[in-house]
Structure formats: structure tokens, C-alpha cells
Amino acid sequence: MRAEPQHRFASVAVLDDHGRVLLQERDEHAPVDPDRWGLPGGALEPGEDYRDAAVRELAEETGLRVGRDELEHLGRTRYHAESCGGLDEFELYLARSPASDADVRCGEGRQMVFVDRDLLFDRDLLQAARLQLPDVVDSPTYLGRFGGRPSRRFAGVVLVDRSGALLLQERDEHPRIDPEKWGLVGGHLDDCEDFLTGAVRELEEETGVELTPDELTLHGEYRVDHRDAYGSVDRMRVFAAAADLTDADIDCREGRQIVFVDPAAVATLDLTAAGSVVLPAFLRSGLYAALRG
Template structure:
């Protein structure tokens, strides 16, 4: 059987937000190939079109987003097999400060930013899986950081003897994420260290006083507060294992502050920050060391 020709006319362009999340498209059941799978925005080149120009055009057609040509970084070409033969797939990536609400999904079931920690668990198009290593390598050095106007926040997650985590249900009054579930925490005061601010916020909101040595740092997370403040902000997150119950919590802010079964977290409406922070914590070795 003669060898199938290799076409070189497919491209993709994904965006990487300040959390390090990737813009991806969930294909629907009507897709001519690879239905009900996930991929990066992209498609076929038009005659005479360069790969970079084609990738930018496809992104604009599918999402309404138009990065400048100089923002599209070349990740290279990848040879992929499909039901219609082998082809070469040229991939690009670009940093962005946009979010899901800035995406006008014009193709597929949805186009959203996806946590790279869960990407490998999705049903992926073969070409997308081939690009992932190069994308992760590039994103490690090029994920955009919150700007100089970024606000600083800190918060604490407590873990009880069951492995349940303390979360706050916000009421209708906050400027940020009303009627959502999130961490106990808030703004750092001028000159305040993140750990000190996290402990202060925890005590102010719950009455629980911990020593600095009781909490362990999970990390620093980018939070999308553009709708409220116009900025992507930073949040330092800490965790502690405690021998407490709901009866020990004095809810001083929000609708309630209670220990929550991690199994119920996917059904909660989380704050923008908690959407990334809580799953990351529950996947972490730090949580594993605190849970039964």
C-alpha cells in the first residue's frame, strides 16, 4: 500500500491566562471528526496563508479574540494521524489576561480556560495531546503574571479530623463573588506579610486563632478580579489541620462558615479564586498529609 501523503495545513492557537490555564474547545456531537472531545482552537489553513496568520484567524473566528501577531509564540509542528490520513499540525500559544466571560464561543459545545492539572483526564483530540508537552514547557516560563496594580490577598483552609475543609458561604453583599463559596481570607494590610494576614483574616472571620507555625503554605494563586477591581490579583493560601468542629467556628462574615465534605465541592458555586485553589489543594500532598 502506498504511503499516505502528509498534509501541512492545520494550525491551532491556545491562550494561557495568569493562572496558567489553557483555552480549550469542547467539540460537540456534530464535529466531522473527533466528536465529543477536547482540543485547542484551530482549523485548516486557507490557500497561501501562513501558519501564524491562520492560527490567529481561526482563534478570532471561534472565540472573537484577536491577539496581536507578535503575541503568538511558535510551539512547532507535529505529525498526527487522523481518520482521513496523516497531517502536520502547527501549534502556537499566547499569553492573555482574558477569561471565560471574554470568549464568544462560535464553534463546539464550549470554549473555556481549563486547569492543566485535569487536561490529561479529558478525552483529547490526538493532535492536542501531541502539543501538550511543548505547551506546558512554554507556559512554565511565559504565563502572564498579575500586573503592578495587582492587589494582595491571603487566606487559610482548615482541615478537620474527617478531612473536611472549612469554607465560607458569602452572602449577597460582597463586591467580589457574592453568593459563592470560598476561603476565609481577605486583603493584606499595607506592609503585612501574607502569613500574618492570613492568620489575622481567619481570626477576624471565624474567631479561630492559630500560630504561624500551625499553618503550611500551599502557594500563590492568580485570581480574576477584573469584574470587581479591573485587575488580576494575587492570593497567598495556607492550610492547617485542626481538631475543631462547626461549633467552634464563630461566623463573623458571610452567610455561614462550615466544614464541607470534599465530595460535595464540585456541586458548589465557588468564587473565582476558589475555582482554582480548592481543587488544587484537594489534589495536593499537603492535603493528603492532613486528611485521614
């Protein structure tokens, strides 16, 4: 049975009339992740559901009051939280407001300010915010009111064997993106497909390995520069799992080879755009340490 999350919390993305998103800068006294930026929100109190917690936390932290029915639900996400070393889970909500910075009361942290879309990812964001903000600006509500195109979305999977080696794919000469380079098993999501479903599908299609969604843990989301191929910076969510497998158990159905690679050798490979961003961070992560166990 999959482990239960250590922390459950709700977050609210407040949009102003110009498409800016309200962010909170934590101060040096925050119990975890001081001096970083995220959305208003917080942990559920006894007897609360996620929506109740969102309404209460927004009022306490910003002075802005919304009703339960004024919150648009953008989904629930469970992920490996690096700050606590275990699973956390949040529900994300969206609310529209005519408020300006002057109307917001900073009830917690160093400051609360509305931030332009183009500047959101320039801040030192909380791990949760790096998952949440792409879903906000890609939501139908945001795109319908403020324009833009939804991001291209990719799912990647890293399997870790008993020695700590990572299952990686050497691409052949045919792909439009990063031919003849090494990267993660994974690929584009189908229309309306969520990241976790896409990760399970891509893993089976490329390697023959069948895992259930509960066997994969979300490591994080990355912005991957595909401007050479597509003219865009795209989204990739990366999932991981421990695997009692060897190279002989892998059916390479795409690319030149898919094999387990010693972590010390990863830095010597010619990596894809995604791999060069994801793999060094993954190898430093608490999730990798836990999976190699």
C-alpha cells in the same frame, strides 16, 4: 515545634535593561520537575549561607558573576513542596544586568532566556517559581524602574478536619467580589502586611479561630481573575492547617455561614473566582493528603 525544611536553596531573578527576567528551562534529566521553567539557583552547600549559594549557583548555571552586595534580598519563603512531599525553603534575590541572551552561558538545563513580563506566567513553571516571580515584578526595584502597579494581594486559609472536610465560607449578598458564593476564609492584605500575617489575622477576624504563624503551611500562590470587580488579575497565597474542630467551634463573623464541607460536595458548590481555582488543586495536593492524614 515546626518541622525543619528538607531542602534549602537560593534563587536569583536577573533583570535585563528591558525588564525581562532570566528563566531556565530544565531538561528531561532534571531529578525533579523535568521540562519546567524556573529561576537560576540551587541548594546550599555545606558551610554556605543563602547569599553565598546565590552567587555560586548563578555563576555555575549562567556564567554571570555578581558580588554578594549586588544581590537585593526579596525574602525567605517556606512552603509545602509537592515534588518532595515536605517542607522546602528558599531565599530570593534580585540582580540587574546589561546582559542579553547571547551573553548567558547555559550551564544547566535546556536553555536560559530572558522572558518578557507579560509572558512569564504562560510557561509551565516550577512550584517555587510561581511563588517567586510575583514577588519579583511587584518589588519596588522592578516597579520603580519599569513601571506598573503592584498587584492586589489576598490571603486565604483552608482548615482540614479529621474527616478531610474543608472549612469554607458562604458569602452573603453584600461583598463586591463573588456575592452569595462559596470560597475560602480570608481577604485583602493590609498595606505592608505580609501574606502569612494576613492569613492569621483574617482567620481570627472571620472565624474566631486563633492560630500561630507556625501552625499554617503555605500551599501555593494563585492568580485570581477579579476583572469583573476590579479590572485586574490578583495574587492569592493559600495556607492550610489540620484542625481538631467542628462547626460548633466556629464563630461566623463574616458571610452567611462558615462550616466544614465534605470534599465530595465541593464540586457541587457555586464557588468564588478564587475557590474555583484553588480548591480543586488543593484537594489534589500532597499537603491535603498529609493534613487529612
